[in-house]
Amino acid sequence: EVQLVESGGGLVQPGGSLRLSCAASGFTFSSYWMSWVRQAPGKGLEWVANIKQDGSEKYYVDSVKGRFTISRDKSKNSLYLQMNSLRAEDTAVYYCARCRAVATIFGYYYYMDVWGKGTTVTVSS
Amino acid sequence: EIVMTQSPATLSVSPGERATLSCRASQSVSSNLAWYQQKCGQAPRLLIYGASTRATGIPARFSGSGSGTEFTLTISSLQSEDFAVYYCQQYNNWPPWTFGQGTKVEIK
Numbered sequence: 001e002v003q004l005v006e007s008g009g010g011l012v013q014p015g016g017s018l019r020l021s022c023a024a025s026g027f028t029f030s031s032y033w034m035s036w037v038r039q040a041p042g043k044g045l046e047w048v049a050n051i052k053q054d055g056s057e058k059y060y061v062d063s064v065k066g067r068f069t070i071s072r073d074k075s076k077n078s079l080y081l082q083m084n085s086l087r088a089e090d091t092a093v094y095y096c097a098r099c100r101a102v103a104t105i106f107g108y109y110y111y112m113d114v115w116g117k118g119t120t121v122t123v124s125s
Numbered sequence: 126e127i128v129m130t131q132s133p134a135t136l137s138v139s140p141g142e143r144a145t146l147s148c149r150a151s152q153s154v155s156s157n158l159a160w161y162q163q164k165c166g167q168a169p170r171l172l173i174y175g176a177s178t179r180a181t182g183i184p185a186r187f188s189g190s191g192s193g194t195e196f197t198l199t200i201s202s203l204q205s206e207d208f209a210v211y212y213c214q215q216y217n218n219w220p221p222w223t224f225g226q227g228t229k230v231e232i233k
Contacts, residue, residue, distance in 0.1 A: 035222070037169075045161070045169060045212055047222040059220040095168055102157070102175070111159045111216045113180065115168040 002026040002114050004096045009119030016086050016123070022079040022096030022116055029077040030054075033099035033110050036070060036081050038092035039118075046092075049081065050099065050110070063089075086123045093118040127151050127218050131211075131225035137233040144200040146228045148213035153193045157217035160189055160198045163227075164209045172211075173198065200230070208232055 008020040020036070036048040049070040050059045058070050069082040079096055097112035128151040138144045148158070156176040161169040171180040173189035176196060186201040200207055213225040 044227045045163075045214075045224040047220075047224070050220065050222070061221050100174070109157045109216050110219070110222075111157075111171070111174050111214065112161075112169075112222075113171050113174070115170070117168050 002098070004098065004114060004116035006094065006096050006116045006119035009094065009121045011122045011124065012086055013125050014087060014123055017082070017084045018086065018121060020081040020083065020094055020096075020119060020121070022081075024077045024079065024096075024098070027098070027114075029072075030074045033101065034070075034072060034079045035097040035099055035110075035112055036079075037095045037097055037112065037115075038090075038121075039095070040089070040092045043092075048094070051079070083121070086121075088123050091121060091123045093120050126221055127154060127215050127223050129213055129215055129223050129225035131213055131228045133228060134226070135229045135231060137231050138203050139233045140205060141202050142233075144203055144207075144230055146198040146200075146211055146230070148191075148196040148198070148225050150194045150196075150215055152218075154215040154217035156192045157215060158189075158191070158196050159214045159216065160187075161212045161214065162207075162209050163212065169212065203230070 003025045005023045051070045067085045071080045095118045096116040098114040099110040100113040102109040130149045132147045158176045160173040163169045177189045210227045
């Protein structure tokens with residue numbers, strides 16, 4: 001069974017740091033792009049970051065650039081999100097998602113086909 | 126950045142009725158459009174990708190249509206388990222990958 005399990009969430013003060021983890025199982029982790037998507041309380045979904053299979057390409061939403069770092073470890077089948085300089089507006093449930101690729105003559109396109117249950121991050125003093 | 130706009134914000138439907146949800150992109154996203162279902166307290170679940178292809182295990186009562194800037198998700202006969210929030214997402218112009226604000230389907 002394909003499974004993604006997030007961990008590492010919690011309560012942190014503004015300006016603090018937190019590292020989220022996502023353990024992948026049931027598929028060949030090294031073959032897929034991976035994503036982090038978040039959802040603030042009562043709000044919609046917001047894409048946060050993506051990483052290529054080998055980690056050579058990383059993309060971030062503007063609001064987290066310079067503060068968050070996405071990474072992965074093939075040997076541990078794990079995805080990470082290092083979050084620094086946290087702000088109240090980073091409070092959200094953070095989901096890890098697998099990206100499925102669509103190859104066309106125009107390039108590659110990626111949508112999220114499997115999601116974890118999420119881990120909650122609360123930034124508050 | 127492509128902005129995705131969903132309508133209506135809330136849709137009140139009786140069980141067994143048809144529900145039609147709309148999603149509009151601020152510029153063409155071709156057919157690179159996905160729909161997700163999210164029930165209260167749960168993670169999103171992929172329903173449709175490529176604008177019209179059902180994901181594995183998704184019942185046939187869910188169908189997607191459209192291309193370019195206008196898309197529709199139709200639930201032909203609403204079951205009790207279908208009352209949820211539905212999001213569209215474009216993956217044509219990235220980054221960023223962008224979601225609509227969601228449509229809540231509630232019991233009438």
